[in-house]
Amino acid sequence: MTNQLTPETPDPELVRRAQAGELDAFEMLTTRHEQRVYSLAMRMLRQEQDAEDVTQQTFLSALENLDGFRGEASFSTWLLRIASHAALKVIRKRKGLETVSLEEATEASEHSDSVPHPEYIADWRQSPEQLVQKREIQRLLNEALARLDEKHRLVFLLRDVEGLSIKETADTLGFSEANTKVRLLRARLQLREQLTQTLGDPATQLVRSHHHEH
Amino acid sequence: MKCEELLTMLNEYVDGTVDPAICDEFEKHLAGCNPCQVVVDNIRKTITLYKAGQPYELPIKFRKRLHDALREKWKEKHTTPKDKK
Numbered sequence: 001m002t003n004q005l006t007p008e009t010p011d012p013e014l015v016r017r018a019q020a021g022e023l024d025a026f027e028m029l030t031t032r033h034e035q036r037v038y039s040l041a042m043r044m045l046r047q048e049q050d051a052e053d054v055t056q057q058t059f060l061s062a063l064e065n066l067d068g069f070r071g072e073a074s075f076s077t078w079l080l081r082i083a084s085h086a087a088l089k090v091i092r093k094r095k096g097l098e099t100v101s102l103e104e105a106t107e108a109s110e111h112s113d114s115v116p117h118p119e120y121i122a123d124w125r126q127s128p129e130q131l132v133q134k135r136e137i138q139r140l141l142n143e144a145l146a147r148l149d150e151k152h153r154l155v156f157l158l159r160d161v162e163g164l165s166i167k168e169t170a171d172t173l174g175f176s177e178a179n180t181k182v183r184l185l186r187a188r189l190q191l192r193e194q195l196t197q198t199l200g201d202p203a204t205q206l207v208r209s210h211h212h213e214h
Numbered sequence: 215m216k217c218e219e220l221l222t223m224l225n226e227y228v229d230g231t232v233d234p235a236i237c238d239e240f241e242k243h244l245a246g247c248n249p250c251q252v253v254v255d256n257i258r259k260t261i262t263l264y265k266a267g268q269p270y271e272l273p274i275k276f277r278k279r280l281h282d283a284l285r286e287k288w289k290e291k292h293t294t295p296k297d298k299k
Binding site (some may be wrong): 021023026027030034035036038039042043048051052055056059060063064115117118121122123124127128129131132137138141145156160161163181184185188189191192195196200204206207 | 253292
């Protein structure tokens with residue numbers, strides 16, 4: 001007699017049962033992860049129809065390739081990588097780059113190796129926990145993200161928002177690990193700069209001396 | 215350690231993957247450099263804020279379409295073909 005599937009049934013067991021032929025187990029996995037896949041697709045593509053297509057492709061692909069999933073990475077990581085690849089395809093197509101890697105497509109405004117100096121330095125007035133409750137905050141976050149160069153945004157989304165490792169992020173995007181790290185740093189610094197301009201308390205603003213050494 | 219050097223190793227420090235010896239240097243600098251302290255704090259908060267962000271809700275019609283498509287695909291995959299060619 002098999003155990004009942006519940007919302008508490010862990011992913012590995014749902015995967016095992018889906019691989020054994022239980023549709024309900026696969027549906028439950030989908031329900032559990034669809035929002036995260038869709039959110040990543042929306043943040044990468046910023047267009048609802050494309051995000052829907054990518055989300056659907058992701059789960060259909062997971063269904064078709066379920067037997068090949070060995071559990072080396074977590075199921076959610078596996079899904080996010082499928083989703084990222086599908087989204088990247090859309091991005092390359094938008095740029096007319098079907099056969100060119102994202103790495104090779106350089107953006108004119110990008111100075112890949114320079115690290116931006118923090119300009120506006122101030123303590124934030126509220127904690128992240130408080131800020132997250134506010135409705136306007138999502139718009140602020142999305143706008144700041146949208147202003148990043150694409151490669152930096154993609155690295156930040158996969159590494160910091162979705163929690164993939166540097167190596168997984170690099171492999172998924174087709175970047176070297178070194179470039180991935182630099183882009184992550186730039187993304188973090190640029191986001192910090194933008195957010196602090198709005199969220200920073202001007203009363204605590206500091207001016208950094210450029211020749212400061214300890 | 216200069217502010218510039220600290221900046222290039224911010225990732226490792228924030229992620230906790232920095233070499234312990236360098237970590238000491240880092241913290242010595244931070245102890246005496248308020249701007250760098252604030253920048254590090256800002257960055258930690260930035261990451262936390264994005265991680266905690268609200269996920270996008272799936273449009274209801276889309277969700278239904280998605281699950282219907284999956285069920286149909288599942289049936290196709292799990293139906294034995296009558297004749298194998």
